[in-house]
Amino acid sequence: MTSGATGDHERRNRRFWDTDADDYQAAHGEQLTRGATWGVWGIPESDVGVLGDTRALDVLExxxxxxxxxxxxxxxxxRCIGLDQSRGQLRHARHAQRDAGVTFPLVCASGEAVPLTDESFDIVFCDHGVFSFCDPDRAVSEAARLLRPGGLLAFNHSTLLHTLCWDAKTEKVRKKLHRPYFGAREFDWGDGTVDFHLTYGDWIRCFSRYGLAVDDLVELEPPSTATTTYGSYVDPKWAARWPAEEIWKARKR
Ligand SMILES: C[S@@+](CC[C@H](N)C(=O)[O-])C[C@H]1O[C@@H](n2cnc3c(N)ncnc32)[C@H](O)[C@@H]1O
Known part of the structure; x- marks a missing residue:
């Protein structure tokens, strides 16, 4: 693992997800089709109420x-639109739409340059998506541009604590800090993916730069009965003691 700017994260992440899409969907497709659930433990939206009532709202994932x-x-x-920069993942999205008998537009583009109209969404959200794999300034500024005034940005991602405790040698989350908190930004995990993590102060300042104000930060705590297809992400005992995932909620002023 190295941290520091590489500059070509979009290309590298696209290549990774195009290659990995079939394996990812084979491993996790069954858990992902359980409905509106957050994160690796599939915590129901109805339990956390992050998005609220979305009926008749314009929603961009x-x-x-x-x-x-x-x-x-x-x-x-x-009224949903789904965006992803991986053609491999979107092929699965089209199959999933057909299986579910539901259709809505799917856009192949990067979250850093979204080809959609300003102020056309009530909600912009994702679950371990663009706000994990894109430069935060570019992704947050795009979300702010796309939201109507009062609109909600909500995204789940790995906590910085999870990232700091990730032991790259054993590929497990440990009870020890493996890297510094200050200076966190871009991480190259050596598996073909590049992701981004900011300190808490840096996230709040990033939202503020683009006219968003923080509503909440929901730290996900898996129930003792929770199961997951993402077993290598975190030990359930660790996740029961420290937050491995968190959902930011910010509103456009
Ligand atoms: C961990 S998967 C999560 C997908 C989905 N939210 C889920 O829970 O299964 C991350 C997704 O982010 C997409 N992604 C990564 N970088 C992106 C970018 N720059 N623009 C759009 N999508 C991106 C990947 O192609 C991949 O489909």
């Missing part, structure tokens, strides 16, 4: 993968 989240929202009456 950035980094939709197989679009299982948007399919669940569209079934309940949201």
């Amino acid at each position: 950035l980094g939709c993968g197989g679009a299982q989240w948007s399919i669940a929202l569209a079934r309940d009456g949201a």
Whole structure:
């Protein structure tokens, strides 16, 4: 693992997800089709109430993968658009739409340059999508541009604590800090993916730069009965003691 700017994260992440899409959907497709659920533990949206009632709202999912989240929202009456830069993932999204009997637009583009109209969405969201794999300034400025005034940006991602405790040698999250908190930004994991993590102060200042104000930060705590297809991501005992995932909620002023 190295941290520091590489500059070509979009290309590298696209290549990774195009190559990995079939394996990813084979491993996680069943969990992902359980409905509107957050993160590796599949915590139901109805338990955390992050998005609220989305019926008749314009909703954009950035980094939709197989679009299982948007399919669940569209079934309940949201007007969804799913965006992903991986053609491999979007092929699965089209199959998932067909299986579910639900259709809405799927856009192949990067979350850093979204080819959609200003102020055309009530909600922009993702679950381990664009706000994990894009430069935060570029992704947050795009979300702010796309949201209507008062609109909600919500995204789930790995906590910085999870990242700092990730032991690259054993590929496990440990009870020890493996890297510094200050200076966190771009991480190259050596597996073909590049992702981004900011300190808490840096996230709040990033939202503020683009006219968003923080509403909440929901730290996900898996119930003791939770199961996951993402077993290598975190040990359940670790996740029961420290937050491995968190959902930011910010509103356009
Ligand atoms: C971990 S997967 C999550 C997908 C989906 N949200 C889910 O829960 O299954 C990350 C997704 O982000 C997409 N992604 C990565 N970088 C992106 C970018 N710059 N623009 C759009 N999508 C991106 C990948 O192609 C991949 O589909």
